[in-house]
Amino acid sequence: MSNQQDDLSALLKDSGETTIEGAMAKAEAAVNSLDSVTLNIALTGESGAGKSSLINAMRGLQEPEEGSAPTDVNECTMVPTKYPHPTMPNVILWDLPGIGTGLFKPDNYLEKVKYQNYDFFIIVSASRFKANDLMLAKEIKEKKKNFYFVRSKTDNDVTQNERKGVKEEETLRKIRENCVANLKELGPPPVFLITANDLQRFDFEKLRDNLEKDLPENKRNVLLLSLPVYSKECLDQKYNAFKITAWAVAIASGAIATAPVPGMSLACDVTMVVAFLTKCYFSFGLNDESLQKISKLAGKPMLEIVRESLVVKALADDSLATTIATKLSAAGVAESMCSLVPGAGSTAAAGISFVTTRSVLLEMVKELYSEAKKVLEMAGVE
């Protein structure tokens, strides 16, 4: 009995609720939000500024990879084009046509691109600051939407100036000052220097931080989890987000099945746990496609190392449900007769406690995190 009481206290504490019903409702909402919350991000700016290239970078794709946005030195994107994230289709990056191109004249540009549909705008600008950049920023602000000013292709400026003996910091300082001065009538402008060729370099991390801070709480994780793992910090933040959500999955996976003693001795819907860990696996870049890409870049066989992990191997060959059931069974010891019940949505029935499910989940997320960290280390990413 005391175990059950401890379990209930842990469940209420993690959820921050005072009743079991409240905790279950909150948990289900938290779990569902990862799939159902949509995030529409618009990238705008002049033709050739680097919008499509940044979209590809944010989706972890490189042209001419399947599903990537076409990029070119010539005018390229002619209609607003939707790029859902490859593994989180609820996160959509919109590649807008360059302002002033084709039918998209500056005077009614925002109406034409249906500005209402986007959560926020990223204005992409390369080389010299353009009158259209300021006009866009002003109009977006007037429409009460947030914008972030991205000065792209910073790598080019740094390289060119280095040839003339100008240090990187000096180049960055000058570009930043120029953008800030041009936008100053709009208040302290959110300016970020980036290169689509390497998100870890310059200000992309800061941009992500700012975007997240400005988003409503339910959309924050969705953005973070959709980005490729471009730095160790990014991986750590993703790990944190998954750890924080584990309580909700542990509760929600139990809420579906009929618990023998309501709220205390929970059953566990293994399908839901598998779905959560699958998200984690893709978000950490442990799927074959991501690994092959990073292996090629680093010239090292990453695939071999991560396949030593039981969880990664099970996710890769679709046998995770059985692995989880076995782990739950082992962890739940005497209280549980954990088995996969046919026809009940892979529900491991009979008294798996909340604390047990949560600890098994956390252990598996940690294993995936360690594998992803190894990959980054081998690839030389800091």
Ligand SMILES: Nc1nc2c(ncn2[C@@H]2O[C@H](COP(=O)(O)OP(=O)(O)OP(=O)(O)O)[C@@H](O)[C@H]2O)c(=O)[nH]1
């Ligand atoms: N060095 C460097 N080149 C970049 C970067 N971003 C884009 N480019 C190059 O700039 C050119 C134009 O980039 P796009 O991404 O096609 O530009 P866009 O804004 O989508 O252009 P439109 O579709 O015509 O509106 C391409 O040749 C890209 O390879 C960057 O950060 N660094």
Ligand SMILES: [Mg+2]
């Ligand atoms: Mg384009």
